[in-house]
Amino acid sequence: MSLKSRLSSFRRVYLTARTVDTPPTLLFWWGSYGYRGGPTIGDLMAVDNLSSRLRLGGVEHAVISHPELQIPGHLPVDDLYAIKPAKKLVFVCGPITYSRDLNDLLSVHRHATKIAAGVSVLPNHARMNRRFHHIVGRDGVDPPYFDLAVSEAVEPTGKERLETAGVCLRGPQGEYGARRVAMAPQALAMFQDVVRGSTLHPIEIDTVLSPENGPGKIHAGFARSDIVLTTRMHGALLALAAGKPVIAIDQVPGGAKVSAVVGRTGWPFVFHADKVSAETVRAALDELRTGNWRAQLVGAQARIRTLVEDALAASVDAIAD
Secondary structure, X not given: OOHHHHHHHHHHHHHOOOOEOOOOEEEEOHHHHHHHHOOEHHHHHHHHHHHHHHHHOOOOOEEEEOHHHOOOOOEEOOOHHHEOOOOEEEXXXXXXXXXXXXXXXXXXXXXXXXEEEEEEEOHHHHHHHOOOOEEEEEEOOOOOOOOOOOOOOOOOOOOOOOOEEEEEOOOOOHHHOXXXXXXXHHHHHHHHHHHHOOOOEEEEOOOEOEXXXXXXXXXXXXXXXXXXXXXXXXXXXXXXXXXXXXXXXXXXXXXXXXXXXXXXXXXXXXXXXXXXXXXXXHHHHHHHHOOOOHHHHHHHHHHHHHHHHHHHHHHHHHHHO
C-alpha cells in the first residue's frame, strides 16, 4: 500500500468524527458499502432473517445499509466511519476475505466483540478470520452450520415439461486464491453445451443487487424458470426454495461452499467442475425431465428449514451471549 493510501486509511479509521448514534449491536453486510460492495439477494435475505430472529429475542440492534439501497427497516448510513464504536459488531453472510473496507471497519470497532454469522471461512484468509471472536460458519469450519438466507419455501409443482432454464452464474472467484482458481469457463461451457443440445429456453438470473436488479426482479427470475442451472450457492438454494429443480456445479477445484452447503440439503444434482463432464450434466437433465424429482425436492426443502433454524439459533446465541 502506498504512503498516500495508508494516510487515507488512517484518516478514515481514526480521524473521522463519529456522530451517528446507533444501538450497541450492529449488523453489517456487503450492502453496508452500497452497490460497490457487490451485495446479493442472498446476503440481503440472510441479514434480514437474522435481524428478525434477534427482534424476536429482544436483542436491540440495527442493520447498517448504504442509503442508495433504500432497504426498509435498515439504518441508512453513507459513512460507515462516522458511526460511534459498537459493543458488538456482527458481519453477516458472504466469505470472510481481506478487503480494505472490512479491515478498516474492524479497526474502527477494535474494542467491540466481533461475530461473523452465516459466513464462509477460507483458509487463505486466516488473518482476517482471527479478527473475529466467534464465527458461526456455513462452511470451512468444524462443525459447519448453514447459510441464513432461506426462511420460506414454495411447494414444488412444476410443468410436465421443462422449457425455461434459469442460468445463474458466479463468474471468477479470486477470493479462493491462485491455487484454487475457479473453473468458471469450464462450468459455463458445460451448461452452454447442455442448453444447446436441448429444447430449453435460457434466461439469465443475476443475484447481485443493483438499481436495475432489485429483489422483485431476481425472485421473478426463479419463479419463471422450470429448472435452474447455477454455479452460485444462493442460486441453488433459492431455486430449491422456489420449488424448482436445480443442477449446481461447484466451480472451485476440490469443492467449496456450493458443494459444502447445498450438498447438506440432500439434493443429488450437485457436481464438482473438476470431476464432472458435460455428459453427466446432460444425464442429470434427462433424469429431471422424467419429473421424478418432486419428493427429493420436498425433502431438500425440509432439511433446509431445519438447517437454517439451527444456524439462526447458533447465531443469536453467539450475539446474545
